[in-house]
Every structure is written in C-alpha cells, then in structure tokens.
Amino acid sequence: MSFSPGDRVRVSTSHWWAKGALATVDIPPESVRELVEEEYPYWGCRRIVPTVHGPAEEVWVVFDEPQD
Numbered sequence: 001m002s003f004s005p006g007d008r009v010r011v012s013t014s015h016w017w018a019k020g021a022l023a024t025v026d027i028p029p030e031s032v033r034e035l036v037e038e039e040y041p042y043w044g045c046r047r048i049v050p051t052v053h054g055p056a057e058e059v060w061v062v063f064d065e066p067q068d
Helices: 028-037
Strands: 006-010 022-025 046-051 056-060 061-063
Touching: none
Parallel strands: none
Antiparallel strands: 006 022, 022 061, 046 056
16 A cells, blocks of 8 residues: 555554544654664655564554544
C-alpha cells in the first residue's frame, strides 16, 4: 500500500493498538529522523523495520485524538 503526506487513514480495528483511530499521514519530525537514521531510516513518511514475522512497513501518522 502506498501512502503520502496528507492522506487520511484509519487504523485497522484488528491492529493491537489505536484500533479504529483516525489520523493523517505526515513526515516525521527532524528529531525523530535523526534518532533512527542509522538503523531504520525514514524515506518520506515511511520506513521498513524488522519484526519476528519479517519486514514490516511503518508509516508516520498524526492522530486526530491522543492515543493511550
């Protein structure tokens, strides 16, 4: 799936966290990009990270409401 900054998204209700939350895809802040740039850098709004199930795509979003 391809996402771009400004896209409106809803977190899947089957996801383990923030189920059904609404958000907007965005570029992570510079401070975040600096923290992760050596291991798993962002390319725009997305990055690939390893998981126990294989590589997974992460997309930076800004939630409409705070999530616990």
